[in-house]
Amino acid sequence: MCTDGHVSYKVALDNSIEHRVLRADLKQYVKQKKYHIQHVNSMHSHMKNWIDEQLLGFASKYLQNYINWFHVKEKFTEPEFIESIIKLSVAILIQ
Numbered sequence: 001m002c003t004d005g006h007v008s009y010k011v012a013l014d015n016s017i018e019h020r021v022l023r024a025d026l027k028q029y030v031k032q033k034k035y036h037i038q039h040v041n042s043m044h045s046h047m048k049n050w051i052d053e054q055l056l057g058f059a060s061k062y063l064q065n066y067i068n069w070f071h072v073k074e075k076f077t078e079p080e081f082i083e084s085i086i087k088l089s090v091a092i093l094i095q
Helices: 007-014 038-055 060-075 079-094
Strands: none
Touching: 038 060, 060 079
16 A cells, blocks of 8 residues: 555554655655556546536535446446436436
8 A cells, every 4th residue: 555654654554564654755756666556646636626627516425326327437438428327317307
């Protein structure tokens, strides 16, 4: 696991997971040319912006649904496919 070293990542110690800490405040962005957190930071930024722009905020009880929706949106970018997913989802909700 590769993180910024925040105390909340204690889960790595509790579960004997190898943990690489990168501290941006010390200009540590990459270790050993393979450990970095930029992809996660980028994905977090994209998801946060999407929630703010498309959903106008969120309810934490639906957070997993938002994550699933975002994942599908990122994975399948063809408009016709997304439109069919939305229509199917609405049809299921109406039943």
